[in-house]
Amino acid sequence: MIVRLTLAVAGGLCLWLSFPGPAIWPAAILGVALLALATKGVRARAGFLLGLVGGFACFGPTLHWAGTYVGAVPWLALAITESVYIALMAAACSLVQSARRWERLPQWLSPADGPHVRPLAVALLWVLQEAVRDSMPFGGFPWARLAWTTAGSPLAHLASIFGAPGLTFVVALLGGWLALAIDRVRRGMPPARAILPRLWPVVAGLAVLGIAAAYPTPTSGKKLQVLAIQGNVPTAGLDFNAQRRAVLDHHVKETDKAAAAIKAGTMPEPALVIWPENSSDIDPTRNADAGTEIVRTVDRIGVPLIVGAVLQEPAPQTSNTSLLYLPDKGIVARYVKQHPVPFAEYMPYRSFFRHFTKTVDLAGNFAAGHKTGLFRIPTKSDGVVQVAPIICFEVAYDSLTRNPVKDGAQLLAVQTNNATFGYTAESEQQLAISRVRAIELGRSIVHISTVGVSGLITPDGVVHDKTSLFTPAALSAALPLRTGETLAVRVGPVPEWLGCAAALLLCAAAVGGNRSSRRRSVSPEEVRELV
Incomplete structure (x- = not known):
């Protein structure tokens, strides 16, 4: 059991290493393989224990940012x-x-040294696990998915086919194949003439990598000049918004500096300016001073501006919103975040959890929006451009990013605020999600944070004008606009549903096969003892 626990811990640590900041993407494949090897040949109870240990070895360091300013309890609760x-x-x-049923499969599917169906089963179970984890409880937490490890790797090109669940399946399948190859080597190398047939999983994995690297990620289309403002905050941490006016002033200042550069001819004139989430935590619809400051900034820059703002509505709750300002018109459209983050933007069962930690009172009381956001941006030369605001963690949810594209979005604006996570890997992890989304959806993405890391992402997942943490910056680039739908957008959640159904059927078949095998293996003497 010590060897299996070691494999499980090593597998979990490999998964952690595959996420930003280490971002060693092949480690995800190895991590899946090690966990598969650790659980092969043990009972379900032992498998649960091994998975719990391996899971914490992954999520403990990966989600360490969750306790940056609130202590160990929330971090440990989330990781566990x-x-x-x-x-x-x-x-x-x-x-x-360990299913005995697979032994009755045809010889090419179930050779003497282990059924080929097992890697497929492992991959489907990863899809099922993430589907459940991404949706429950409280709407789920789709962070640290296998799909996000592929940002910047050849495998990311496959995101446009079956989306994030499809990427998870591919990574897990490669891991399952690697586990099968390792297990075969462990059993002893075959004669030279039989090596290739025994190590076909390695050949298949290399073929998948080659196909992924060659798979096209189109970036053509007319371009829209955008300007994104990372204004920075006075203080990192939970009290960043204690100086809300300073945060707003920082974004006004950086926008005015960009306007001066545009007037001087050192920066191209944008068609759209985007500020991040929480750039105006003072409600500009109720605070005349803040509202006037934003309106004057819009008039000075002379183009539409999308602002991340907190509105004091519906009372007594608040709303995390994106507001669209037009020159000489003020606010013309708004989007309310559809998925407030539990235990952060709102606190479920607040009175119960207060028994464990007083930090529950740091959580907000945000209301959820119920409509997909789609802003119609008038431009001087490109007509009306449709831009979808995506607020912070919403970028990790499949439907919240896919639905705007199905409704006609040509560009996504991911507005986020990472000030509460300090100098951790959380910002890089979120940027990696946006990179995968750009390929999956076939859209350019403006990923803009109050403090960074920010970047302008083209539909091939490449980041342009990337910023550093806690530095003011103005990001400017011409991003391609696309209108066609990728296969991932067209098929939507169907592949994930089919994968989950297949995983459940395989589990049912495995349980049934093991039970029938045990019944057949009972000897007459054991039957007499039972009687």
Whole structure:
């Protein structure tokens, strides 16, 4: 069992290393392989324990940013909760990898040294695990998915086919194949003439990598000149918004500096300016001073401006919103964040959790929006451009990013605020999600944060004009606008649903096969003892 625990911990650590900041993407494949090897040949209870240990080895360091300014309790609670999903998946992996039913498959599917169906089962279980983890409880937490490890790798090109769930399937399948190859080598190398047939999983994995690298990611289309403002905050941490006016002033100042550069001819004139989430935590619809400051900034720059603002409505709640300002018109459209973050923007069962930590009272009381955001941006030369605002963690949710594209969005504006996570990997992790989304949706993305890391992303997932943390910056680039739908957008959640159904069927078949095998293996003497 010590060897298996070591494999599980090593697998979890490899998964952590695959996410930003280490961002060693092949480590995700190795991590899946090690967890598969650790759970092969054990009972479900042991698989659960191995998965729990391996899950915490992954989520503990990956989500360490969750306790940056609020202490260890929220971080440990989140990491352990996420680890339980890996534990349940690992228990299922132990079932499907030990199923006796597979032995009755045809010889090419079930050779003497292990059925080929097992890597497929492992991959489908990863899809099922993430589907459940991404949706429950409280709407789920789709962070640290296998798909996000592929940002900047050849595999990311496949995102446009079946989306993030499809990427997770590919990464997990490569891991399952690697586990099968390792297991075969461990059993002893075959004669030279039989090496290739025994190591076909390695050849298949290399073929997938080659196909992914060659798969096209189109970036053509007319271009829109955009300007994104990273204004910075006076103080990193939870009290950044104690100086809300200073945050607003920082964004006004950086926009005015950009306007001066445009007038001087050292920066191209934009068609659209975008500020990040929380750039105006003073409600500009109720505070005349803040509202006037933003309107004057819009008039000085002379183009539409999207502002991330907190509105004091619907009372007694607040709303995390994106506001569209037009010159000489003020606010003409708004979008309310549809998925406020539980335990941060709102606190479920606040009185109950207060027994464990007083930090629950730091959570907000934000109301959820109910409509997809789509701003119609009038431009001088390109007509009306449709831009979808996506607020912070919403970028990690499949439907919240896919629906605006289906409604006609040509550009996505991911507005976020990372000030509460300090100098951690959280910002890079979120930027990686936007990179994968750009390929999946076939859209340029303006990923703009109050403090960074920000970047302008083209539909091939490449980041342009990337910023550093806690530095003011103005990002300027001409981003291609596309209108066609990728296959991932057209098929939507269907591949994920099919993958989950297949995983459940394989689990049912494995359980049934193991039970029938046990019944057949009972000897007459054991039957007499039972009687």
